[in-house]
Amino acid sequence: MAPSAEQPLLTVEGLTKRFGARTACRDIGFSLWPGEVLGVVGESGSGKTTLLGCIAGHVTPTEGQVWYETREGDRIDLASLSEAERRRRLGNDMGFVHQNPRDGLRLDISAGGNIGEPLMRAGMRHYGTIRSLAAEWLGRVEIDAARIDENPRRFSGGMQQRLQIARNLVTKPRLVLMDEPTGGLDVSVQARLLDLVRQLVADLGLAVILVTHDLGVARLLAHRLMVMQDGRIVETGLTDQVLDDPHEPYTQLLVSSVLPI
Template sequence: MSRNADNWLLRVTNLTKIYGEPNENTVDQTGPKFNSNICPETDSIVACADISFDLYPGEVLGIVGESGSGKSTVVKLLYFDMEKTGGAAWLKPYADGSIDMLSESNQKKRFIRNNLMGMVYQNPRDGLNFNFTSGGNIAEKLIMAGNYHVGEIRGRASDLLNKTEVPVLRMDDRPANFSGGMQQRVQISKAIANNPPLLFLDEVTTGLDVSVQAKVLDLIRELQQDLGIAMIVVSHDLSVIRMLTDRTIVMKNGRIVESGLTDQILQDPQHEYSQLLVSSLL
């Protein structure tokens, strides 16, 4: 992981998502100090507000917090699954980081998403087409990025399935016939099909058996080390954050309450909410 002030891969500034009709007081009347993300004046919901951070090439950043803290909203905004209310984000491999990607046209967002990013969702159904075969799902990602060579696509699909420990013999089976852990591994294969510099992982082990969780986490760690992909890992589970991440952001009620090196946050958390999260793990 290489890191200096100018070497960022992703820069996010004041990212905000509000549901409903906010007024000028909405952001100021919500957040951790009010222990609520619902505006008392308008009932609008501040899913996240003023989220700012840099991510460096090859770095793994964790976003941790309880359900409703806004952590999944952040990655869904950055992957264009949702429209922002405010804020900006720049990705170095896109226009050399000179254009706010969140303000681009839908066509340009599709290009960024298909070529420069991957996403692994909590529920494989959100990331896979269950009407396609496992190989077909990987092909879909490659075709959207402009690769139409059938032989190359099948070769890449079998390489990826091999890498993620899905039997290549099952390349023409549908994910509906796979176990939850295997569906997640196919989803990871699809997400990394185009060698994206940035991968989002949203609660990827939630709902899996403990033994399967461990295998999926080992796989993610190995892929990160082999491919050097920068990752943003969203989880409510600090043991996942501890295993995978270099730095961590702690969120509560849609705001960042603490950020720092993962080891430092787990060993010496400063914010009372972080302390509560860490003590619940011990």
């Protein structure tokens, strides 16, 4: 049975994560729809990165479920799968963009190899086709295809981040998790990267969970916003509504602490 556009791609129910006496996430619940970008904002320590880690499988939840609708129409609980089972069931259907691109790249192989490797994992074997697609994706993320054989260590931070995005998107996943994708970049580089990400998300119809502390980034990319404080969701709604007319005191403080967007 094929997945239905009328069903959420991802549904999180009662997600809780405790580290000893500290609760990093507490009873989190939400749904994410195909083609939707959900921004998760909050101060450092609010639980947003732990939440993303639980969905990605980097962190095991203490309680709760993370339901995912596969391409075949099966509804599986990601929180209950082993790492091997998760990889087998999802394959290249989920991407993860790290804040530090070096955490998401293979620095011992070329730029083209970084893009080609996920294609090989997906079963592609023809070298010419793989190389052609790698060159095409370098162009899509605004990297000169002539640099296909260069090592990514020679790239700037912004170029490494764009290469990491290409590596994640080349297999056309339906869900991409982004952890502070513009963090640590110069303002001018951030703006260029944000325009690129917004265009790729729209072109590919991606569902995205975007963790960011930058409300300007959230406004530009996210359709809907979820505000976290002390491991809880304190406010959620359409991005412009939350940022222009915040209802909760914490959200009001968060918005007023930055320059007008």
